[in-house]
Amino acid sequence: MDEKMIRDTAHILVQKKPWIVLTGAGISTESGIPDFRSPGTGLWENVDPMEILSVRTLREDPRTFYRLGLSVLLRFRDAAPNLAHHILARWEREGLTNGVITQNIDDLHRRAGSKRVLEIHGHLRSFLCEQCGSDTPTTEVEKQVKSRVPPLCGCGGLLRPRVVLFGDMLPPVFQEAEELARCHPLMVIGSSLQVSPANFLPSLAPVLGVINREPTSFDQRAVFVLRQSAAETLTALDKFVKELV
Numbered sequence: 001m002d003e004k005m006i007r008d009t010a011h012i013l014v015q016k017k018p019w020i021v022l023t024g025a026g027i028s029t030e031s032g033i034p035d036f037r038s039p040g041t042g043l044w045e046n047v048d049p050m051e052i053l054s055v056r057t058l059r060e061d062p063r064t065f066y067r068l069g070l071s072v073l074l075r076f077r078d079a080a081p082n083l084a085h086h087i088l089a090r091w092e093r094e095g096l097t098n099g100v101i102t103q104n105i106d107d108l109h110r111r112a113g114s115k116r117v118l119e120i121h122g123h124l125r126s127f128l129c130e131q132c133g134s135d136t137p138t139t140e141v142e143k144q145v146k147s148r149v150p151p152l153c154g155c156g157g158l159l160r161p162r163v164v165l166f167g168d169m170l171p172p173v174f175q176e177a178e179e180l181a182r183c184h185p186l187m188v189i190g191s192s193l194q195v196s197p198a199n200f201l202p203s204l205a206p207v208l209g210v211i212n213r214e215p216t217s218f219d220q221r222a223v224f225v226l227r228q229s230a231a232e233t234l235t236a237l238d239k240f241v242k243e244l245v
């Protein structure tokens with residue numbers, strides 16, 4: 001890792017704080033959850049996430065949705081936060097950041113201790129009844145789908161995951177994310193920035209930084225671009241940030 005580049009970036013982080021962080025699947029690969037796009041990771045080798053995790057499949061082929069799509073999603077729950085999640089949670093307590101907007105549904109930011117987490121693609125902690133609007137814990141739904149698909153609420157309504165499926169409207173929290181992105185510097189971590197409309201947020205931000213293994217289409221606008229592992233990069237940055245504050 002280029003030490004000068006890390007040192008310069010740490011200076012920018014401290015000078016322009018507080019930052020809002022926008023994370024994607026890449027921050028959780030070091031927790032063992034494959035992203036969608038890195039080749040050879042296996043998670044989506046046999047299924048197309050845009051097809052399986054869609055509103056259309058939920059409605060027209062619930063058996064495939066619950067038996068195939070859901071079982072892949074639920075594998076996320078065994079993962080633990082990695083160093084990158086933990087450092088971000090501490091940066092929030094120390095005032096370097098002012099919250100995380102995440103595209104991830106894995107709950108790892110909250111479990112690492114981050115307080116302000118905007119889950120713009122939802123979460124897997126519970127399922128929503130489409131009829132009465134109540135929540136059912138995911139563990140209960142898992143038990144149901146072993147014998148009955150689709151899972152139903154006590155009122156008879158369909159239970160669906162509280163994740164934003166392909167073809168869904170974005171939740172109201174996205175508006176809050178837009179407002180935050182408009183008035184803070186934005187640090188993108190582990191996102192290809194190919195999924196819309198999350199990839200609209202960097203264009204709103206007054207200042208942009210990118211930490212991602214691969215190039216993104218926003219790199220040219222960024223005041224820093226670091227193309228290494230999120231956990232290693234944040235660990236290296238954290239060392240210099242500590243010296244500066």
Ligand code: NAD
Nearest residue numbers: 024025026035036037103104105190191192213214229230
């Ligand atoms: P993406 O798969 O499109 O891109 C991930 C990016 O992260 C890639 O450009 C890759 O080079 C980079 N990356 C991978 N590992 C990295 C690491 N250790 N350090 C730094 N960079 C790394 O992910 P996306 O932009 O978030 O969009 C995909 C969609 O898939 C999102 O909507 C997200 O909700 C969903 N998803 C979520 C999870 C999760 O919750 N953990 C996992 C897979 C997909």
